[in-house]
Amino acid sequence: METKQYARVIVDLINDGVDKPFDYLIPAGLREQVRVGSQVIVPFRSGTVKAFVVSLEEKTSVHNPKEVLSVDSSAAGLSPEFIDLTYWVSRYFFSRWIEAIRLCLPPGRDRIKPKYDEVIFPLQTKSFLLEESSRLRKKALRQALILEYVAFAGQEGVSWDNLREKTGAGRQSLTSLVNKGFVRVDKLSQIRVPGDEKLMETDSRPGVILTGQQEKAWQAILKGFEDTQKHFLLYGITGSGKTELYFRAAEKVLSQGRTVLILVPEIALTPVIINQFRGRFAGQFSLLHSSLSPGERYDMWWRVKRGEARIVLGARSAVFAPLDNIGLIVIDEEHENTYKQEEAPRYHTRDVAKKRAVYHEALLLMGSATPSLDSYLKVQKKELKMVEMSERVEGRFLPAVQIVDMRREFQQKNRSIFSRVLLSAIKETLAGGEQVILFLNRRGFAGFQLCRVCGFVIRCPFCSVSLTYHTSPEHLQCHFCGYRSEASQICPECGSPYLRSFGLGTQKVEKEMNMRFPGVEIIRMDSDATAVKGTHFKMWKAFNEKKAQVLIGTQMVAKGLDFPGVTLVGVIAADITLHLPDFRAGERTFQLLSQVAGRAGRGEKKGKVIIQTYTPWHYSIKGAASHDYKGFIAEEAGRRSRLTYPPFSEMLLFCCSSPDEEKARYYAMKLKKRLQAGLSLTGQKAPVPVLSEPFPAPLQKKEGYYRFHIVFKGDQLHRLENEIREIVWNFRKELKKDVRVTVDFNPQMML
Ligand code: ADP
Ligand code: ZN
Ligand code: ZN
Numbered sequence: 001m002e003t004k005q006y007a008r009v010i011v012d013l014i015n016d017g018v019d020k021p022f023d024y025l026i027p028a029g030l031r032e033q034v035r036v037g038s039q040v041i042v043p044f045r046s047g048t049v050k051a052f053v054v055s056l057e058e059k060t061s062v063h064n065p066k067e068v069l070s071v072d073s074s075a076a077g078l079s080p081e082f083i084d085l086t087y088w089v090s091r092y093f094f095s096r097w098i099e100a101i102r103l104c105l106p107p108g109r110d111r112i113k114p115k116y117d118e119v120i121f122p123l124q125t126k127s128f129l130l131e132e133s134s135r136l137r138k139k140a141l142r143q144a145l146i147l148e149y150v151a152f153a154g155q156e157g158v159s160w161d162n163l164r165e166k167t168g169a170g171r172q173s174l175t176s177l178v179n180k181g182f183v184r185v186d187k188l189s190q191i192r193v194p195g196d197e198k199l200m201e202t203d204s205r206p207g208v209i210l211t212g213q214q215e216k217a218w219q220a221i222l223k224g225f226e227d228t229q230k231h232f233l234l235y236g237i238t239g240s241g242k243t244e245l246y247f248r249a250a251e252k253v254l255s256q257g258r259t260v261l262i263l264v265p266e267i268a269l270t271p272v273i274i275n276q277f278r279g280r281f282a283g284q285f286s287l288l289h290s291s292l293s294p295g296e297r298y299d300m301w302w303r304v305k306r307g308e309a310r311i312v313l314g315a316r317s318a319v320f321a322p323l324d325n326i327g328l329i330v331i332d333e334e335h336e337n338t339y340k341q342e343e344a345p346r347y348h349t350r351d352v353a354k355k356r357a358v359y360h361e362a363l364l365l366m367g368s369a370t371p372s373l374d375s376y377l378k379v380q381k382k383e384l385k386m387v388e389m390s391e392r393v394e395g396r397f398l399p400a401v402q403i404v405d406m407r408r409e410f411q412q413k414n415r416s417i418f419s420r421v422l423l424s425a426i427k428e429t430l431a432g433g434e435q436v437i438l439f440l441n442r443r444g445f446a447g448f449q450l451c452r453v454c455g456f457v458i459r460c461p462f463c464s465v466s467l468t469y470h471t472s473p474e475h476l477q478c479h480f481c482g483y484r485s486e487a488s489q490i491c492p493e494c495g496s497p498y499l500r501s502f503g504l505g506t507q508k509v510e511k512e513m514n515m516r517f518p519g520v521e522i523i524r525m526d527s528d529a530t531a532v533k534g535t536h537f538k539m540w541k542a543f544n545e546k547k548a549q550v551l552i553g554t555q556m557v558a559k560g561l562d563f564p565g566v567t568l569v570g571v572i573a574a575d576i577t578l579h580l581p582d583f584r585a586g587e588r589t590f591q592l593l594s595q596v597a598g599r600a601g602r603g604e605k606k607g608k609v610i611i612q613t614y615t616p617w618h619y620s621i622k623g624a625a626s627h628d629y630k631g632f633i634a635e636e637a638g639r640r641s642r643l644t645y646p647p648f649s650e651m652l653l654f655c656c657s658s659p660d661e662e663k664a665r666y667y668a669m670k671l672k673k674r675l676q677a678g679l680s681l682t683g684q685k686a687p688v689p690v691l692s693e694p695f696p697a698p699l700q701k702k703e704g705y706y707r708f709h710i711v712f713k714g715d716q717l718h719r720l721e722n723e724i725r726e727i728v729w730n731f732r733k734e735l736k737k738d739v740r741v742t743v744d745f746n747p748q749m750m751l
Pocket of ligand 1: 240
């Protein structure tokens, strides 16, 4: 029998031209060692490069192939599962194979462990650095970004690894900042116990007795261990005790000698569940956490790989944890959009988890109080089995929710950001020594025009999303289809002149609160306030210990936090997410409001929620206020299916960007023409996929890049996968460095 003497490899370079396998001859001396998945060194162009063996072949069509130079037997390499998985990820999510492979390698990727961390400290004041940063933004974006991070980190410093990852900056940018005297670099030996963890206590309560409802749900899930239907959607309202079921399932799987993967939306936002798992499964538990030091991440990864940690908890990227023999994958809060990676490869954790669950014949358990429409539709298609829990544990009630119509407040001459109802509720709560959470999602940017008299928002006639307000020249534009109209001075609905573009931030709320309630301790939690590592946890702890009475925040306060002392939750403006130019805006608003509402009344006392809005009739807001998930989702499904938006269709978002606006526009047009000409659209089964014209992205300029979008919408777009790849990959080869083209399959973010 002929032995396989050719190695088919993917080289470790990110480049469209080399995004395909290359064949190399394996010299006789290496044949024993080179396996599928091995990490090897091969000659490439004029040098050598690291590469991964994706298959062994008996023949090759390459004439005179070069030889594999060496094999690194101590490197992790890729398991057969990961070779298939990464290939699938790269095809399904239109990325390069090597980008997917890199997700499966030990963090740091280099065998030699760094002995120290380089930490960057500021040499100037925060305001100086921020000013300098905005000045540098145009000429030297990377330097500007570094300064911004360093400014916010202050004397805690930021590790260079972390900075490099976040900003994409190279050594040169750092060096020039050092030379200008803005920052200094210190080499610190690695700290192996992460700061956050030292602060946390573990929670090791023994198992509780399941409530009747939990027991029923548990019996249904147990069936999955024998059944072929192993994929579950656990729909349980906030406080219904989903975590307890995750524990049970994990215990069962571990006792069978198999391993467990637990995925959470964001590590920093889920201290409670992490502590519970850590306590319950001490000794075999491992936290894969991107903010650990590089050496520590590396150690953790190998612990998992060697099978020493049999239960792994982590955020999105942990879905690629090197676990073997997986028996259970849990996705907590499955609807969260952090599960989608926004840079290449733009994978969705749910899809990858499902793939792994199928491979390992593992149970997949996705939990949420507000399941995504995507998953809900899969329940109807019988791809997922739904298990429901509709009551809170120990008979606690869902809080009463009151909607306040801000149009009426305005008519009655109250121009403050607080309605009278909310204001008096705050007073009462503070007087009673209880705690208040005020929520305002300001991730939305000022943009849509809203009438303060009647609540009317100007929308696109074709897309049912709000039109975005532009200046110079003043106009309104749809960021889905490009439709343009004049900006209005008066409300088209009621004729009032009180149109205003909406934009309000948490800082404004804080200022108002300080003014109205001098002396009351307030914590503001948003991405500005928590830019420094560990701050979030400290704030969480302080509020939990009642060191402050009021917590003001963005969606950060909505998620996973469990404060028994909170009896009042106020939503300052529910409209902010609602009118984002994104077809998921209604769904997000519902999820967010439901979650915020779930923060109240977790303790003994009954909670109260007040939602301020200019759109009190909207089904997202009404649905959240009446805790009516089913009613909401039916309405949302109807709407999305009528407009054939995902999940009732598939979508590809092409983004063409450049620091030069004209270039970005020009290449977007060009790409559109290529796609139009190259895709065999007419031969497609009806409904034929539709390719939009290029239009400015809602977030038109991001990190110094002007962005243009092209939306491709239709059924089974993967039938065109090869054509699309070919067109885009070839197109990208022609581009200069200052123009980028990305492809996002089923984007979660249309901004
Ligand atoms: P969910 O994740 O569904 O919002 P949790 O899992 O956080 O809900 O549970 C809510 C609270 O109820 C937690 O404090 C949890 O410890 C408690 N709990 C869960 N199950 C039980 C039970 N069977 N008996 C008593 N308390 C329980
Ligand atoms: Zn439109
Ligand atoms: Zn009006």
